[in-house]
Every structure is written in C-alpha cells, then in structure tokens.
Amino acid sequence: MRIALFSDIHANLPALEAVLADMDQQNLDAIYCLGDLVGYCTWPNEVVAEIRKRKIPTIAGNYDEGVGLASPNCGCAYKSDMEKDLGQQSIDYTNHVVTEETRQYLRMLPRHLRLTFMDDSKQENKIEVLLVHGSPRKINEYLFEDRPDKSFLHMFAEAGADILFFGHTHKPYHRAIAYEQEGQTRYRHAINIGSVGKPKDGDPRAGYVIVELTPESNLTQLNSIKVEFIRVDYDVEKAAQAVEASPLPNEFATMLRTA
Incomplete structure (x- = not known):
C-alpha cells in the first residue's frame, strides 16, 4: 500500500x-x-x-x-x-x-481522519494512523521536531495512534520514537509532511510524503514502515x-x- x-x-x-x-x-x-x-x-x-x-x-x-x-x-x-x-x-x-x-x-x-491497517492473520500487526493538520489536540498546534519523546508518546497514547501525520510547521521530518510494551520495544512514528506551497526549510521546492505499508509492516521493526520525502x-x-x-x-x- x-x-x-x-x-x-x-x-x-x-x-x-x-x-x-x-x-x-x-x-x-x-x-x-x-x-x-x-x-x-x-x-x-x-x-x-x-x-x-x-x-x-x-x-x-x-x-x-x-x-x-x-x-x-x-x-x-x-x-x-x-x-x-x-x-x-x-x-x-x-x-x-x-x-x-x-x-x-x-x-x-x-478536522481529522483515522485509518486502521491490519493483517487479519496477524492481529499484532494492527496499525492505527491519525491524520491531523496541527496536532490531535488543536488544529493550530505546532509540533516541531525538537518536541521531547515523552510529550510525543503522551500525545500518541491520548489519541490512540501509532502513526501521526501532520503539517502546519512547513518543515518536514520523521521521528520514530521507541517505547516499551509487555517487555518489547515498539515504535510510534511522528511524520511532518512539510508544505507544498510555502516551505520553510530552506528548500523552495514543493514537498510531500509517500508512506509504504506492507503485510510485514509492524510497530516492532523500525524499518518496516517506509517513509519517503519527495521534493x-x-x-x-x-x-x-x-x-x-x-x-x-x-x-x-x-x-x-x-x-
């Protein structure tokens, strides 16, 4: 996908x-x-x-x-x-x-869209994706790249999301944030998709993101969720x-x- x-x-x-x-x-x-x-x-x-x-x-x-x-x-x-x-x-x-x-x-x-991806043969591969503009809490909240892990993880837990896509800052980045669950290291993904028409990262080209999910994508394998930034x-x-x-x-x- x-x-x-x-x-x-x-x-x-x-x-x-x-x-x-x-x-x-x-x-x-x-x-x-x-x-x-x-x-x-x-x-x-x-x-x-x-x-x-x-x-x-x-x-x-x-x-x-x-x-x-x-x-x-x-x-x-x-x-x-x-x-x-x-x-x-x-x-x-x-x-x-x-x-x-x-x-x-x-x-x-x-104000937001939620997507659920799940391999029915592998219930543990369920991935909850939330699309927001600013943040799950406010349409105009800025989620900059230097936000502490603890703050991001608290936001993910409140929103019930494993992958969060957002914009608003016009500065693209992808952070995979590790956390422990039942003795296992898992990752939640914060992905700022940048800006098409008004970038603010020093690159005037238009930007967007492609994410690739496969039946093998899961929250325990860091590189199983592929994110590509396109300019x-x-x-x-x-x-x-x-x-x-x-x-x-x-x-x-x-x-x-x-x-």
Whole structure:
C-alpha cells in the first residue's frame, strides 16, 4: 500500500499542479491532503477546485477553518508585529477573493481522519494512523521536531495512534520514537509532511510524503514502515510574480523564492 500525503498548499496552484503531476507517476493507492489549502498566494478558488475535482480526501487546516468561517483570524502564531500585519493582509485578501462555494467547502472539511491497517492473520500487526493538520489536540498546534519523546508518546497514547501525520510547521521530518510494551520495544512514528506551497526549510521546492505499508509492516521493526520525502520543482517565479501583481505583500513572493 503506497499512500501519498500533502499539506499546506496555501493557494499556490503551480506548486500543487507540479506535486499532483509527480504523484501521477508514483503508482499510488491513495492520496490524502492535510489542509491549509488557502492563504498567502493568489489561487485559493483554483486550488480548492483542483482538490475537489480529484476527490482527494482532505481535512481542514487552521487557515481553511478561518476562511470557512469568514473569520478575520487564521489561527496563526506570529513572532512580531510585522509578521502579524502581513498575516492580517493575507487573510483579509483571501476572505475577499474566495467564492461562497469555496467558503462552504472549507467550512465543512473534517478536522481529522483515522485509518486502521491490519493483517487479519496477524492481529499484532494492527496499525492505527491519525491524520491531523496541527496536532490531535488543536488544529493550530505546532509540533516541531525538537518536541521531547515523552510529550510525543503522551500525545500518541491520548489519541490512540501509532502513526501521526501532520503539517502546519512547513518543515518536514520523521521521528520514530521507541517505547516499551509487555517487555518489547515498539515504535510510534511522528511524520511532518512539510508544505507544498510555502516551505520553510530552506528548500523552495514543493514537498510531500509517500508512506509504504506492507503485510510485514509492524510497530516492532523500525524499518518496516517506509517513509519517503519527495521534493518537486515548480515554477516558483510564476507564483512569486502573481503575488507581486496582487494586493498581497511582496514579502510573500520573497518567501516563495527563498523558503
């Protein structure tokens, strides 16, 4: 079973189109989107239309929630007054340009999806997968890579999850966290799938993840759950110049170019 997951498109249609074209070449069994379809770039309606056309199961991000509710607040965390001002311009612009059809779609997106994988001949191979945008607790909680193991394991236990896929920070990583159960070492997996349309890890290419599960995949064998981070080139200049030609702040164009 080969599953692709992507997140944080942020109205960047050229990046989304490049990622979907790459996925079309990957022999995938399923595709999931973890939200934040809109904000920061100029194609919110077109991005939503493409996701809907392909019938990709999608959950809400904090930006989708804000725009879906026609709120002036995206639920983002800002480190400075300048960042806050730029963010306000982004959500004001997005609220102005989205159609009512787009807004209704965003408003009705589910907040999480749960998947259960199990080999019926091997009950011990049951794997619970949870898809969220920020965290199982809050749609806009940031789960950074340096979060302590103990905190992650507590979150997994509360959520009843063995594999947690999430986005929101725009910085991809995979952490396999060991724990003991009935005298056996097992692993839970925290996987941040990065960002399609607004990376923040120094690589401006669009990003997504492919996870591969087989009948042999289990929680006791560290490498039996395979996670591959994919980066895709796209026309960054097209997106950046569209921002510069719009009422959006030019700073967003610079962010696209430099990640």
